[in-house]
Amino acid sequence: MKTIAIISQKGGAGKTTLAVHLAVCAHLAGHRTAIVDLDPQATARKWSDKRKAEPEVVGDQAERLPFLLEAARNNHADFLVIDTAPNADRASLIAARAADLILIPCRPAAFDLDAIEATCDLASLARKPAWVLLSSAPVRSPLVEESRLGLESQGRLVAPHALHQRVAFSHSVIDGRTAVEFEPFGKAATEIQDIYKWACGQMGMPTRLHASEPAGRKSA
Ligand SMILES: Nc1ncnc2c1ncn2[C@@H]1O[C@H](COP(=O)(O)OP(=O)(O)OP(=O)(O)O)[C@@H](O)[C@H]1O
Ligand SMILES: [Mg+2]
Numbered sequence: 059m060k061t062i063a064i065i066s067q068k069g070g071a072g073k074t075t076l077a078v079h080l081a082v083c084a085h086l087a088g089h090r091t092a093i094v095d096l097d098p099q100a101t102a103r104k105w106s107d108k109r110k111a112e113p114e115v116v117g118d119q120a121e122r123l124p125f126l127l128e129a130a131r132n133n134h135a136d137f138l139v140i141d142t143a144p145n146a147d148r149a150s151l152i153a154a155r156a157a158d159l160i161l162i163p164c165r166p167a168a169f170d171l172d173a174i175e176a177t178c179d180l181a182s183l184a185r186k187p188a189w190v191l192l193s194s195a196p197v198r199s200p201l202v203e204e205s206r207l208g209l210e211s212q213g214r215l216v217a218p219h220a221l222h223q224r225v226a227f228s229h230s231v232i233d234g235r236t237a238v239e240f241e242p243f244g245k246a247a248t249e250i251q252d253i254y255k256w257a258c259g260q261m262g263m264p265t266r267l268h269a270s271e272p273a274g275r276k277s278a
Contacts, residue, residue, distance in 0.1 A: 059127075059130060059131050059133050059136060059137065060136070060138070060158050060159075060261040060262075060263045061127070061137075061138040061139060061140065061156055061157045061159075062080065062138070062139050062140065062157055062158070062159045062160075062161060062165065062257060062261075063135075063140045063142065063153040063154050063156065063157035063159075063160050063161070063186075063220060064077050064139065064140065064141055064142060064160075064161050064162075065074050065142050065150040065153060065154055065160060065161075065162060065177055065181065066121075066142075066144065066162050066163055066177050066187070067144055067147070067150070067176045067180070068164070068165065068170055068173045068174070068177070068182075069144035069145070069167060070144075070163070070165045071144070071155075071162075071164055071170065071193060071194075071255065072121045072163040072193035072194050072221065073097075073142060073144075073163055074078045074097070074101040074102050074105070074141050075163075075193075075204055075221075075227055075228075075231070076161065076163050076193065076221065076253075077093055077095075077102055077139045077140075077141035077189065078093065078102055078105055078141075078231065078236055079227070079236045079237060079250040079254075080139050080250070080253070080254055081093045081107055081113045081258065082113065082138045082236040082238060082239070083236075083250060083251060083254035084113070084122050084136070084254065085112050086238065087178075087254075087265060087266045087267060088115075088266060088267030089136035089137045090133070090134055090135045090136045090137070091112070091113040091114075091135065091136065091137045091138070091268055092113055092114045092115070092116060092130055092135055092137075092138070093106070093113055093114070093115040093116070093138075093139045093140075093233050094116050094118065094126055094136055094139070094140045094141070094153075094185070095115055095116065095117040095118075095141050096117075096118065096119070096120050096123070096136060096140060096141065096142045096143060096146070096149050096153060096245055097141055097143035097208060099143065100117055101110075101141075102115050102141045103115050103117045105231055105234055106234065107130070107234070108232075108233055108234030109233075109234030109235070110234065110257075115160075118205065119149075120142075120146075120148065120149035120153060121152070122141070123152055123153065123156055123272065124156075124247045125155060125248065126174060128188050128275070132197065136172075136263070137263065138168060140153040140156065140157065142258040144160040145248075147180060148266070149206050150180050151180050151183060151184060151189060154183075154184035154186060154188070155186070157164060157182045157186050158182070158186070158187075159186070159187055159188075159189070159239055159257060159259070159260050159261050160175065160181045160184065160186050160187065160188035160189070161187065161188075161189055161191050162177050162178065162181065162188060162190045162191065162193070163190075163192075163193035163221070164190050164193060165192075165193060165195070166192050166195050166199075166201040166202050166204070166205035166220075167192045167201070171205060171208065171209070174190065174214075175208075177186075178190070178214060180220060183235065184268070187215070187260065188215065189215045189216065189217045189260075190209055190214050190215065190216050190217065191216075191217040191219075191220070191221065192205055192206065192216065192217070192220035192221070193220070193221045194221065194222070195220045195221065195222045195223060196222070196223055197223065197224075202220050204243070208216075217256065217258055217261050217276045219249060219252040219253045220249070221246075221250065221253065222246075222248040222249060224244075224245060224259075225246075225257075226240050226241045226245075226246035226247070227246050227250075230246075236250070237250060238250060240244060
């Protein structure tokens, strides 16, 4: 089982948007997938209530994460996405420590970039691979490249793909879908699939479940 923790101390960075989109990509690719929602705002749980379909979303407190991880393994889950609350140092650190890969969504804007140090410090405490993912980026703006260069010059790892500000990301979730279901051939769908494939590569997880693999098999 592979686990991604999505953390950012800054509110509205795009954590839940990224969490539900990555989880649906994995689910549609045949992986047994679940989301752990550690945010008391319960945004991912409310999205799931509207969706009424997989992937499953489980809400709990960060202290319960070890039990949730064990339950997911016992259920032969392949892929877990942990969504976290903003301004939640301890919970974010617990999530980060449990992860194979940490993603830190960040808008390419001055206030957001200024605030990223606190989240990157948490990620380094966890000693897990952590990447900043530029999110809600304005389309056709030099801000993305400028932000990437600025972050890299501070020694941050920046994911090679960005999520741009696209209506499909915000509209699709209204009724419990994601951009890949709302507009399968749209630019938002392509962007999240690129990020999903890249994240799989980072974790050594196959993008797609092997077609010949029987259902109910044990995961790695
Ligand atoms: N790439 C995007 N394109 C368009 N809208 C986006 C994008 N990413 C996020 N949004 C919108 O921005 C808002 C904040 O996103 P989201 O809830 O994912 O952030 P968050 O980091 O989870 O927030 P919080 O810190 O409150 O948990 C939402 O209205 C969401 O629909
Ligand atoms: Mg959220």
